Amino acid sequence: MESLIGLNCSAVECTSLSPSALIWQDVLAQAMTGELVAAMNYTSLSEICDDPEQVADALEHAEGERGHAAAFAAEGRKIGVDVSNNVDAKHWKRLRDAFMRCITGRDLIGCLIVQEIMLESFAVASYARVGKVAPGSLGKTFASIAAEEAEHIDHAMAILRTERALDGQRFDDKVYRLHLDVMTTLAEMLARECKHGHCEVCHGSCVKPSLSVVSLSAAELRGASLQQYLKTLDTLGIPGEVTLAWVTQLPV
Amino acid sequence: MGDSVASVASRGRTIEVDFALVGHQESWRAAADVLAVLRGPEHTPLPDDEIKDILPWIPPRAVCHVDVGSIVGAKARGLYIDSFIPPDRLEAAYVHENIARVRGAAAYAIKAGAKIVSLGGFSSILIEGNFDQLPERHDTVFTTGNTLTVGFIVQGIKKMCALEGRNLLGSTLLIVGATGDVGSGCARCLAPIVRRVLLSARNLERLRRLVAELQADGIEVEIGTDLQQFSAEADVVICAASLASPSLLLGRIVSHAIVCDAGYPKNLSPRAEMPGVKVFFGGLGQITGGLRFAPDFHGVLNRHPFPDVVHGCLLEGMALALEGRFEPFSQGRGSITQERVEEIETIAARHGIYLAPLYNANGPVKGGLHCQWERSGG
Numbered sequence: 108m109e110s111l112i113g114l115n116c117s118a119v120e121c122t123s124l125s126p127s128a129l130i131w132q133d134v135l136a137q138a139m140t141g142e143l144v145a146a147m148n149y150t151s152l153s154e155i156c157d158d159p160e161q162v163a164d165a166l167e168h169a170e171g172e173r174g175h176a177a178a179f180a181a182e183g184r185k186i187g188v189d190v191s192n193n194v195d196a197k198h199w200k201r202l203r204d205a206f207m208r209c210i211t212g213r214d215l216i217g218c219l220i221v222q223e224i225m226l227e228s229f230a231v232a233s234y235a236r237v238g239k240v241a242p243g244s245l246g247k248t249f250a251s252i253a254a255e256e257a258e259h260i261d262h263a264m265a266i267l268r269t270e271r272a273l274d275g276q277r278f279d280d281k282v283y284r285l286h287l288d289v290m291t292t293l294a295e296m297l298a299r300e301c302k303h304g305h306c307e308v309c310h311g312s313c314v315k316p317s318l319s320v321v322s323l324s325a326a327e328l329r330g331a332s333l334q335q336y337l338k339t340l341d342t343l344g345i346p347g348e349v350t351l352a353w354v355t356q357l358p359v
Numbered sequence: 360m361g362d363s364v365a366s367v368a369s370r371g372r373t374i375e376v377d378f379a380l381v382g383h384q385e386s387w388r389a390a391a392d393v394l395a396v397l398r399g400p401e402h403t404p405l406p407d408d409e410i411k412d413i414l415p416w417i418p419p420r421a422v423c424h425v426d427v428g429s430i431v432g433a434k435a436r437g438l439y440i441d442s443f444i445p446p447d448r449l450e451a452a453y454v455h456e457n458i459a460r461v462r463g464a465a466a467y468a469i470k471a472g473a474k475i476v477s478l479g480g481f482s483s484i485l486i487e488g489n490f491d492q493l494p495e496r497h498d499t500v501f502t503t504g505n506t507l508t509v510g511f512i513v514q515g516i517k518k519m520c521a522l523e524g525r526n527l528l529g530s531t532l533l534i535v536g537a538t539g540d541v542g543s544g545c546a547r548c549l550a551p552i553v554r555r556v557l558l559s560a561r562n563l564e565r566l567r568r569l570v571a572e573l574q575a576d577g578i579e580v581e582i583g584t585d586l587q588q589f590s591a592e593a594d595v596v597i598c599a600a601s602l603a604s605p606s607l608l609l610g611r612i613v614s615h616a617i618v619c620d621a622g623y624p625k626n627l628s629p630r631a632e633m634p635g636v637k638v639f640f641g642g643l644g645q646i647t648g649g650l651r652f653a654p655d656f657h658g659v660l661n662r663h664p665f666p667d668v669v670h671g672c673l674l675e676g677m678a679l680a681l682e683g684r685f686e687p688f689s690q691g692r693g694s695i696t697q698e699r700v701e702e703i704e705t706i707a708a709r710h711g712i713y714l715a716p717l718y719n720a721n722g723p724v725k726g727g728l729h730c731q732w733e734r735s736g737g
Contacts, residue, residue: 329416334416334417341418359406
């Protein structure tokens with residue numbers, strides 16, 4: 108597993124840690140990986156923007172996401188765990204590849220839909236849930252990063268609504284195509300069990316069955332994420348009966 | 360037949376919405392069927408445990424488009440909006456969460472531009488005494504739909520009595536859930552035309568107020584909270600209580616009694632043993648001018664053994680939309696009168712909306728298939 112951020116901390120003897128610390132270790136690893144993928148996405152986005160202001164925005168977002176990743180690593184150190192990351196883990200790589208297809212097509216709107224509507228909905232909702240149950244500064248960090256990510260969505264929403272106003276049908280078709288690609292992967296990630304083998308981010312066996320130890324569940328994280336996604340699509344103006352069908356057709 | 364989910368997508372944003380129907384599913388089986396239609400035949404149905412995990416997270420939203428026709432040629436277009444109240448969370452402990460869901464569904468209807476909204480099932484129960492809790496309404500009006508529900512309950516009672524050769528004038532009527540909007544409406548319509556009236560409800564204070572109102576009109580009624588005692592004395596029973604699940608047992612009911620279960624969810628427990636008792640599901644009407652769902656939810660959103668049967672509370676909004684009367688016909692609690700029932704029955708009948716064929720859990724009631732409109736007046 109290749110790590111993008113050098114953590115500069117010693118390896119931790121896991122057997123000496125509480126069961127909850129080991130669970131937080133995997134939760135943090137997933138979050139950190141997601142932030143690093145987002146940072147890479149924003150950096151790629153900056154390379155297809157023509158407007159210098161957009162370039163600066165994208166680079167600023169990339170830096171912000173790297174900051175979030177570092178914050179998660181720091182929270183791991185506080186509880187005595189080494190938070191690794193793997194942006195090449197199979198689900199995350201598929202998500203990154205979906206984004207890069209938009210980059211290759213110089214599809215700025217597609218990039219925003221993938222990153223801001225789909226990936227950020229997942230991040231905002233799941234971080235907020237974790238923020239409610241995680242102890243001390245760990246919880247505060249998740250909650251504050253959830254709030255920052257929500258601002259990203261707001262920022263993109265104005266651009267996307269303007270785009271949808273130009274040609275609603277074309278816009279909705281594009282969202283649906285990207286939904287099939289990206290949300291299918293996210294749904295598999297959030298399924299109760301990893302049916303296609305190890306996710307390549309968790310340290311040992313899959314963390315999902317153990318989440319109840321820290322008052323979480325995979326079902327809750329999935330539910331909250333899909334709810335946030337539906338609400339975000341509502342805000343864009345896509346008919347609710349259409350997005351409901353999209354979501355119910357996702358794999359479980 | 361209706362359209363596929365995919366083909367509805369492109370129509371979603373262009374249709375003018377006359378009415379919206381706000382509802383929820385009364386069982387997990389019903390919820391599973393709705394999700395199965397949305398998933399489409401190419402996807403395997405969701406396992407039951409996944410449905411229980413997913414459904415509570417779905418925000419209130421439209422599930423399908425509804426087109427309704429009138430026998431005089433009028434047409435109205437609408438939306439069915441599900442509040443996605445989980446079927447096992449209908450009890451009082453979830454009341455605030457459920458009100459929030461109904462508010463969300465109401466807001467969705469307003470945003471969709473619905474001119475009139477019918478609040479079905481628990482949606483009306485939650486709002487009937489709390490209209491101030493609805494979102495700012497703009498040009499949208501809301502009706503609980505309870506007046507037409509009362510009309511169809513009363514028509515059903517009369518029909519069943521006729522089928523059984525029973526004289527309503529000589530009957531002892533028991534209303535369970537008598538202080539609710541539907542129960543009190545039934546009391547006002549039927550009390551003047553039966554021999555004896557027994558009213559049962561959990562809230563004694565509200566019962567006393569209803570008694571005072573009926574006595575002011577010269578009608579003698581008896582009240583009680585001991586349902587088993589009353590059920591041993593009544594030969595016509597209307598069950599209109601707000602129960603979270605079918606749990607009512609009428610253990611001492613007389614063997615020839617007629618029982619109308621008008622609850623949503625149903626009131627009568629499947630375990631209720633009532634040999635010889637004639638049970639039917641009340642408050643249902645049938646559209647004869649055409650009903651179309653897109654995507655096709657026939658038999659899924661309206662789970663009845665006859666086509667185009669819908670709960671009276673939802674039919675009220677459709678009838679008013681067909682009539683072009685976009686007004687809050689049924690609001691508040693305890694204001695349903697005989698005159699208002701006759702008025703909405705007349706509107707509904709003008710557009711071909713009649714009492715549905717009578718049926719119960721075992722299927723159609725013998726002789727109850729050919730329904731003609733009968734006014735609920737004495």
